[in-house]
Amino acid sequence: MKYSKQREMIHNCVKDNPCHLTADAIYEMLKKDHPNLSLGTVYRNLSQLADHDMIRKVSIPGYPDRFDGTLEEHFHFICLECGDVKDLFIPELFGIDAVVEQATGVDVSKCEMTFKGVCEQCKMKKVT
Amino acid sequence: MKYSKQREMIHNCVKDNPCHLTADAIYEMLKKDHPNLSLGTVYRNLSQLADHDMIRKVSIPGYPDRFDGTLEEHFHFICLECGDVKDLFIPELFGIDAVVEQATGVDVSKCEMTFKGVCEQCKMKKVT
DNA sequence: AACTATAATAATAATGATTACTGGTTGTAT
């Protein structure tokens, strides 16, 4: 895959921000320094980077897609109070694809898992 | 929750069809016998039924939402070839919410897990 | 039975995320 200036820019933005940015947030960030960047370009490059496994697309039902520079196997949690997305590294879930394949006979190519709930910070706030 | 004719109709449709219908498919089915049913009514009633845990909403990134009358804990698999959605009962995953809560300190209220891949039938077809 | 309040409905408009299209520009290879 070619590596245009825009593509590199977008890739770096995702890698440098561990906070699971949305396409729109990335666009807004980069637009400051590159006013003639277009949202379509951001979407297209994010898709292509994800297709080539250089970043990960994180789809959370009910929210816009987010993009994640962390490539290791992990899952996500979204706080319904503050909207924050956190990475979850759950050893119990490693290799779950193989378990499903053996149990059912299908080929698993992808697994998306999202937990929704309330994060520690927001739990605290609720008490006080 | 009240139980209007339309709501009952929609609820039954989901319960009687274990194939994870979309809102639109439900609408098309019911419209045959009830020509002045509206799609908005279908959407609203499905949401309310799901809010009251009488049916389950199944969100699969990239596909329209589907609705499931099976309430027991289970997950879903979608075949990328034929689009079929299958229920997965994976004992290894029962109680996974509690594992996440203990590992991270968050409160988990909901967990959505979807596997994507190729089903057995489509695997066969590919070989031949 | 008439009156009122409440909730559900049909139809349609609006929204919001994402994708597709267009025409122009740049880069690369023959």
Add this chain to the structure above:
DNA sequence: ATACAACCAGTAATCATTATTATTATAGTT
């Protein structure tokens, strides 16, 4: 130098879903 592909910005289109609005049914009350 020219042909061809990849890329870009800008914008239009799409699609699922939600919100709105005006209307109709239902239930309770006098």
